[in-house]
Amino acid sequence: MSRVSRPKGTGPRVVELFAGVGGFRLGMEPHGFRTVWANQWEPSTRKQHAFDCYVARFGESPSHVNEDLERVMDAAEAGRVEIPDHDVLVGGFPCQDYSVARTLNQALGLEGRKGVLWWQIHRLVTMKRPPFLFLENVDRLLKSPAGQRGRDFAVMLVTLANLGYEVEWRVVNAADYGFPQKRRRVYIVARLAGPEPRDAQEVLHRGTLGRALPVVDTQLGQLFESFVIDGDPAEVSESFGARRGESPFRNAGYMSHRRVWTVDLAPTWDGPRTTLGDILEPIEDVPEDYLVPDTQLGSWRYLKGAKREQRIHKGSGTPYEYVEGAIPFPDPVDGPSRTILTAEGGPTPSRFKHLVATGDGRYRRLTPRELERLNGFPDDWTDTGMPEGRRAFMMGNALVVGIVERIAAELAREIGDPA
Ligand SMILES: C[S@@+](CC[C@H](N)C(=O)[O-])C[C@H]1O[C@@H](n2cnc3c(N)ncnc32)[C@H](O)[C@@H]1O
Known part of the structure; x- marks a missing residue:
């Protein structure tokens, strides 16, 4: 597997997109990950409360950019901004319309809708090729849009496949693993793929996500769906899900070399439960x-x-x-x-x-303190000068830190220390 080289004895480097108040960073740092660059910009308000909180808690260094990611990527492609090499790209990004227009000249590449942030992630991945991606989204991503169920996720998968990545995903309700909030989100781990897909059953049950968040061992049999996605994102955008009422994407899955295996898996947990x-x-x-x-x-x-x-x-x-x-x-x-x-x-x-x-x-x-506790943030994390309603807003946007921590532990093991 290809890796970005880094100095021996130093933790893997993270770039954090859509950083909010830093839920990913809080979950990754205990496992040795170092955030080398982060981006956060709130389009709906002049005051940048999330950014201010992130800086108050983690400091400015090494680099935290408060600018629309689209503009940052324009600047990066023009050579005016340097985004450092990194081992893992992380971020909780919005669920939007990922449809692709067919460009007259295919060589011009993809044409996603303006303002759709997936395409900014795509630009960054194309430019930097991080060995791992670790993303989070609402579970609706697997089923949207309503008229073409599963199309948006299929577009995302095929664009990652075309960049040489394979993908594992799992819908996780934090309460199923003992956390005090029912919060259902899809977690996505992608990595630069080897020459062949790995054993799908093994990946689904004991891949990065399966080890982090164990599932009941099932006979996959009848629940298991396997199909191949077209390699042309415009074709996927036009036709995926058009003839089918429901999304083919189940709550767990693996895509490699455009082949998809997907199944509904049930969580198992006999640890403590917090109410x-x-x-x-x-x-x-x-x-x-x-x-x-x-x-x-x-x-x-x-x-x-x-x-x-x-x-x-x-x-x-x-x-x-x-x-x-x-x-x-x-x-x-x-x-x-x-x-x-x-x-x-x-x-x-x-x-x-x-x-x-x-x-x-x-x-x-x-x-606000109780809301922070429900997401596993330290008490008063967002008490950095923003109104109380905004503190609640930040927690509505954030994720359950303990889930990130569990996945980060597995990723750290896989990435290891450079020889
Ligand atoms: C789902 S939240 C992520 C929250 C984060 N994981 C946390 O723990 O707080 C998405 C974040 O993306 C930010 N955002 C939205 N549009 C953006 C843009 N165009 N460029 C950069 N950040 C953006 C929002 O302000 C929000 O903080």
Whole structure:
């Protein structure tokens, strides 16, 4: 396997994209990885709270760039910015439309949609050829878009195959491995491929992801799907999933040399389990404004409750019946929490924000510190000058550090120390 050479006795080098408040870095550093360059830019706000937090926690050095990755890549390709060589490229990137337009002259290469960040990762991988990629995304990536299920992931796989990479993926719910939050994400590990695919069953069960996050040993048999993806990304973009109602990508898979093996695997875990109750702060430490005022309780109950009601569509004026089920009120504390979303912060009543009972007949929201604990960040990690609502937003965007840590441990073993 080809490797970028690095000095003996030094940990593997990481470039971190879409760094946010540094969840990948927190999970990788305990296993000897060194972040040599990072990029974070929030397009929707002038204030760059995530970047500021990352710098406050990790320092400026060696290099952390607060600029739209697309502009950074323009500058890198023009030779105005130097992105250092690295062993692993990591990042949690947005799930967007990855379709590819057919260029008149194929030699001009791919033409993905503007603003779609996968194509910036692709540019960086094309330029630097890191031996490993370690990426994270929402599990919807495997099934999107709605009209052509699985197309976006297929485009991603074929573009990686064309750059010489093979790919393992797994959808992981952090709560299945004892963490205190139900957070389901797809983790993707890619590496420069050898001359032939490896044994698919072995990779699926005991590859990097299978060793990090063990699965029940199944007879893959009938659940196992195997197919080949076309080598032309424009063709994949046009036709993949067009004739099939559901995505062929199951919750675990392996792609090598454009061949795909995929199967639904079940997690196994007999270690300790942490509950929402375990991470709660004592009520004496919870500021008053996290308690729900009596006057708001009705709104919270209504939003979280089951409903079947007549509504009028705002655009067309057409009446329709709106139906939704109840979600727990208050949130149970004897198991893992629901997923933190970016809108978790602020006192406005909401269906999806967490509310816990205080034990004396009142209800309260979760504090930023508790949200950090649910993702496994150190207490007050995001207490770096941003408003509390933004701290919650950061945790809605972030990942479960312990999952990264487990995968990083396996990657560190595989990459090893240079001879
Ligand atoms: C899913 S979050 C990743 C969070 C991160 N893993 C963490 O632990 O905090 C995606 C990040 O990409 C950043 N981002 C969005 N568009 C970007 C762009 N064009 N260039 C660079 N970063 C961008 C967002 O600000 C956000 O912090």
